[in-house]
Amino acid sequence: MAEASASEWVNPLYDPGDRRLPRIAGPCALVFFGVSGDLSRKKLLPAVYDLANRGLLPPGFGLVGVARRDYTDAQFAEIVRQDVQAHARTPFREESWKQLVTGIRFVWGDFDDAATFDRLHQTLDELDANEGTNGNHAFYLSVPPKMFEVVVDQLENHGMVDQTKGWKRVVIEKPFGHDLASAKDLYRIVSKAFPPESVFRIDHYLGKETVQNLLALRFANQIFEPFWNNNYVSHVQITMAEDIGIAGRAGYYDGIGAARDVIQNHLLQLMALTAMEEPNSFEPRQLRMEKQKVLAAASTLSDLDLYSARGQYAKGWQGGVEVPGYLQEKGIPADSHTETFAAIRVDIGSRRWAGVPFYLRTAKRMPRRVTEIALMFKRAPHLPFANTETQDLGTNALVLRIQPDEGISMHFGAKVPATGMEIRQVTMDFAYVGSFTESSPEAYERLILDVLLGDPPLFPQQEEVELSWQLLDPVLQHWAEQGAPEPYAAGTWGPQNATDMLARDGFTWRRP
Structure with a gap:
């Protein structure tokens, strides 16, 4: 291990079959629920920018924030820019930001309000049509565990988990329940809307x-x-x-x-x-x-x-x-x-x-x-x-x-x-x-x-x-x-x- 050189190191963001080829995501939209929280602003949003800055996100990419704050798309984009400049690991580059900002959208409202998810559905349809995200949507639940069922039910009720129109994935932050019984309940809640291969439990370690x-x-x-x-x-x-x-x-x-x-x-x-x-x-x-x-x-x-x-x-x-x-x-x-x-x-x-x-x-x-x-x-x-x-x-x-x-x-x-x-x-x-x-x-x-x-x-x-x-x-x-x-x-x-x-x-x- 001590003899390893920089040339031998394989960047995990690159294709393991050919270390010269980056692993670039296909067209998609990434939706952050709870986007105004510390985790999103200090970790998640800067990480998305770093991926864009490394050339690992496609031109057809959408970033959607959902929270109770009444922001416009432009106001939210400015907040994302500030968070990126404060916390990103890669240097801020205007050309990378210009590509990313075209797909940034904000949806305001409470998670238990059906109107919020009507607006989200419209926003994703617009990104599919205008930014080429092709119906591929990942939903990141950076929210308290008690809100998981509310959000998942709303996504299902508003027709946003249909796997026949592009892939749909859900991301859950720990803790995965508070005991064995609640972990099983959480799985029941999520699995009724998403198949097992579409459920991603984030453990950042x-x-x-x-x-x-x-x-x-x-x-x-x-x-x-x-x-x-x-x-x-x-x-x-x-x-x-x-x-x-x-x-x-x-x-x-x-x-x-x-x-x-x-x-x-x-x-x-x-x-x-x-x-x-x-x-x-x-x-x-x-x-x-x-x-x-x-x-x-x-x-x-x-x-x-x-x-x-x-x-x-x-x-x-x-x-x-x-x-x-x-x-x-x-x-x-x-x-x-x-x-x-x-x-x-x-x-x-x-x-x-x-x-x-x-x-x-x-x-x-x-x-x-x-x-x-x-x-x-x-x-x-x-x-x-x-x-x-x-x-x-x-x-x-x-x-x-x-x-x-x-x-x-x-x-x-x-x-x-x-x-x-x-x-x-x-x-x-x-x-x-x-x-x-x-x-x-x-x-x-x-x-x-x-x-x-x-x-x-x-x-x-x-x-x-x-x-x-x-x-x-x-x-x-x-x-x-x-x-x-x-x-x-x-x-x-x-x-x-x-x-x-x-x-x-x-x-x-x-x-x-």
Whole structure:
């Protein structure tokens, strides 16, 4: 991996069969419901512009925003321009913008108002006729889960899901329900209007280049496979830590919590990719089958008092600034039991991973922002050194950094120069930014392009969603019976019960 060159890197936005050929979407319109929200303005709209700027969108392309704001098309286009200039990853180019802006439209109204969808239908008909979008429409539901059924029913009632007049696809943002029963209800709601191959569940972590590189690390290199098992790995830690609080999202976050928001989707997907067997190919069905095997074999321990942990951040110091606790955040009830720290132990009943615990944790108000997968290795069975010679020797580890500073590092012992035999922990590091001249595309670029192309490999399917909820539901039910989460000071690495959880197995959390 360290020897890879920029010329060997395959841009995921290009055709894997011929890296010189870009994967250009065909004529289509992309409709964003909830387009005035932060996700749309900071991520989705800039990602669409970046695709256009890279030449990956067709001339026949429409971008339609739907929200309650009473904008004209021109006013909405100016908002999109401002968001693009503020958040796009590629430089702003007038020629790219002029091509994109011709297809930008806005539809105002409430989602439960039939007139809103009459206007949307008229707008899509106009784009089909004047911009050549050919009846191909993708509907991106960047809305609260409670609105999914409303929007889907309106689309169906207004004749906008007819697959005989061009393809129709729907995109759903996580969380995919709030438990197993609601996930099944959501699937029932969506599947009555869209066939399974037209439903795309967005997990933006699966679009990150370093997550994709996990598959390359494992299956393109012979050197890692021999120790990727319980003969050498003592345990695995998968961490997503954020240094921010709820950032004004009280209405969304309270009642959802860290486990539903992150563990059920992001972290269990990372675990499945880490633990899966080699697929016969990266054809979607093969990749999905191997991930499902892992999730089906996974279980939490029955004693959840000992092998799960949750917390809620209290006031503290972050970056030299005093910050409020969760219960002091605007819009949070004073008696809220929503967790902002969640950790669970998962065991995988397979020959490769029997006896290797996987520890998954996520939290807000941590000392730093980091997402990583760390394979922690067993100690050497015999160390022919005095204790004083190895006191600075830590645990061997292979760490995949998902964000920020994407890369891979190995931690091992080496002799300190000019000493007798003193062993110290050292790090061998690979960083994407230092090895490749071309920057990785933003995750939403990759995923939106895949939606427009109808390419499903990176999207979790219903079976994976249900298996994940089967794993997490007992934990959530147990926590609901336990009262308030344990507080931890903002800017620290979490509550004491999380430290105790690993200590019972003789381990400690990594400090990224």
